[in-house]
Amino acid sequence: MTNSLKLLLVEDSLxxxxxxxxxxxxSGYELTLTRVSSTSELEAQLQGGGRFDLVITDHSLPGFQSTDVIAIVRSHYPDMPLIVVSGSIGEELAVEALKAGANDYVLKENLTRLGSSIERELREVASHRARRDAEERLHYMAFHDSLTGLFNRFAFERALDQLSKRIGPDDRHTLIFIDLDDFKVVNDCCGHLAGDQLLVQVATLFSQRLPGNFQLCRVGGDEFTILMENTTLNEGLDFANDLQDEIRQFRFNWHNKMFSIGASMGAVEITAALAETNSILSAADMACYSAKDAGRGRVHVYEEQDSSIVTMREQLGWVQIINEAMQQDRFTAYWQPIVNLGQSHDRPAFYEFLMRLEHEGKLIPPGVFIPAAERYHLMNQLDRHMVRLCFRHIEAHQLNRNRCMYFINLSGATLSDALFPDYVAEQMILHSISPENLCFEITETAAVSNFQQACQFIGRLRELGCHFALDDFGAGMSSYGYLKNLPVDFIKIDGSFVRDICEDPMSYAIVESVNRICHVAGLKTIAEFVENETIYNRLVEIGVDYCQGYAIAHPEPVPQINLLASASEVQPARLMS
Incomplete structure (x- = not known):
């Protein structure tokens, strides 16, 4: 077997x-040999970019020795195998050559050993190069995004941490946090391959406009950062606004489908006063969210007292409280009775479950923490937690439970949870609850905003035998046309109209109209916010089926109500006089 060998020979003897x-x-080598006899010739060969597999050098040459050769070779190629072949080298000189960096030495009278020495050294250098290449690949992968080739989040956080540690009192740097707008549209319409290609093209668009002192990173799915060293906030904003113009002009073409995208950006000035890594990241993230809230496609500057930032900071605090409350079972179920209008109230017709959060010795109403849960995508978890909590209470109070139905509110986010109906079915079996005793509520706005999804979701729960109510009807995008197609059983008339029914003719007309149309459609109506006897009587006059509100009973903790035995406690105020 013949092995090719590119040999650089340092030898003055032909x-x-x-x-x-x-x-x-x-020994089986097919040689490509280059001989040099001076250090200048050696330098010329090495500097000329010629790649050699091996260097063999004599020890004693005119004007220089093997140690000089070793030093020159190692300055250019630290890993190049180098063997000293000499007829005059002694043991002391051989050891000196090895210490200087030679891989081996061979006496000229024993050249039979040269072949095995070359084979061993080539094998070792190949193994070393493979190991080094693997290490370099691992290092690259550790600090770079595999899709775009940009620095990744780990590299970004390391760079930010290093920058923050060396910042001086007069230093100014800027961080831009970028979240693409409408990226999900491309992903949903064309699939993940299209989404990946869009990210690659956007990364290229950003990279082409980047000065040398800016570091661009992909830190999440469609999130990027630009770390601008020695750049004031105003300079950073000029660059960010120029980038916004480029993004607005950018078009993504996928199989002849054209898409435009936008980008929401949060800008933070990094100074000695704001130099802690986590604080910088949090500030940039909040500024970016504020840009989205303000309409997307814009840059929002982080300022400590900015009202939107203050609100977001408060909501982030609630996120931690909500997560801890779910883990520690600190959510409490309240309920409020729903009664038949104009009929005997010896027993409530239904109960609606309401959620309260126990925090620092106080009960927090949902209006305080729900906005944070909605913003930070916790509503689906909260809905599941609420179902478990309510089902435990229903199971504990199920004496004559077939006489009563329980209403449980769901968020719009849960409409997209394809596994939620299966979860409800599992919990019904676990708690021995009949689906006929359950009615789930979603708001009109959530249903109309995701109409097809809402219809499918409601249909699956109704297949289990559950009932459905459309909450806050009239408060959002109400259209009687939806009543023909939404498979619900109850319509809850928004309390803002019910509350004003006695003073405002328009509110009266709306309530009367909704009630009449619902009855034509075969739906039952429930009036919310029934706060006094006058409103109650007007609703009886109109013919609304059910009502709830403070005139009937305030919400109360579930364990404090004898659900089905103490109906006199939840009669309307007019009946208690």
Whole structure:
């Protein structure tokens, strides 16, 4: 078997060159040999970019020695195998050569050992290079995004941490946090391959406009950062606004479908006063969210007392409280009765469950923490938690439970949870609850905003035998046309109209109209916010089926109500006089 070998020979004797050549060819090597006899020739060969597999050098040459050769070779190629072949080298000089960086030495009278030495050194250098290449690949992968080739989040956070540690009192740097707008549209319409290609093109668009002192990173799915060293906030904003113009002009073409995208950006000035890594990241993230809330496609500057930032900071605090409350079971179920209008109230017709959060010895109403849960995508978890909590109470109070129905509110976010109906079915079995005793509520706005999804979701729960109510009807995008297609059983008339029914003719007309149309559609109506006897009587006059509100009963903790035995406690105020 013949092995090719590119050999750089440092030798002043042509006879020794012929001797080595003959011996190596006998050992099975196909040689490409370059001979030099001076250090200047050696430098020229190494600087010329010629790649050699091996260097063989004599020890004693005119004007220099093997140690000089070793130093020159190692300055250019630290890993190049180098063997000293000499007829005059002694043990002391051989050890000196090895210490200087030679891989081996061979005496000219024992050239039979040269072949095995070359084989061993080439094998070791190949193994070393493979190991080094693997390490370099791992290092690259550790600090770079595999899709775009940009620095990744780990590299960004390391760079930010290093920058924050060396910041001086007069230093100014800027961070831009970028979240693409409408990226999900491309992903949903064309699939993940299209989404990946869009990210690659956006990364290229950003990179082409980046000065040398800016570091661009992809830190999340469609999130990027630009760390601008020695750049004031105003300079950073100029760049960010120019980038916004580029993004507005950018078009993404996927199989002849054209898409435009936008980008919401949060800008933070990094100074000695704001130099802690987590604080910088939090500030940039909040500024970016504020840009989205303000209409997207814009840059929002982080300022400590900015009202939107203050609100977001408060909501982030609630996120931690909500998560801890779910883990520690600190949510409490309240309920409020729903009664038949104009009929005997010896027993409430239904109960609606309401959620309260126990925090620092106080009960927090949902209006305080729900906005944070909605913003930070916790509503689906909260809905599941509420279902478990309510089902436990229903199971504990299920004496004559077939006489009563329980209403449980769901968020719009849960409409997209395809596994939620299965979860409800599992919980019904676990708690031995009949689906006929359950009615789930979603708001009109959530249903209309995701109409097809809402219809499918409601249909699946109704297949289980559950009932459905459309809450706050009239408060959002109400259209009687939806009543023909939404498979619900109850319509809850928004309390803002019910509350004003006695003073405002328009509110009266709306309530009367909704009630009449619902009855034509075969739906039952429930009036919310029934706060006094006058409102109650007007609703009886109109013919609304059910009502709830403070005139009937305030919400109360579930364990404090004898659900089905103490109906006199929840009669309307007019009946208690």
């Amino acid at each position: 006879d020794d060159e012929l001797l080595l050549t003959r011996h190596l060819k006998k």
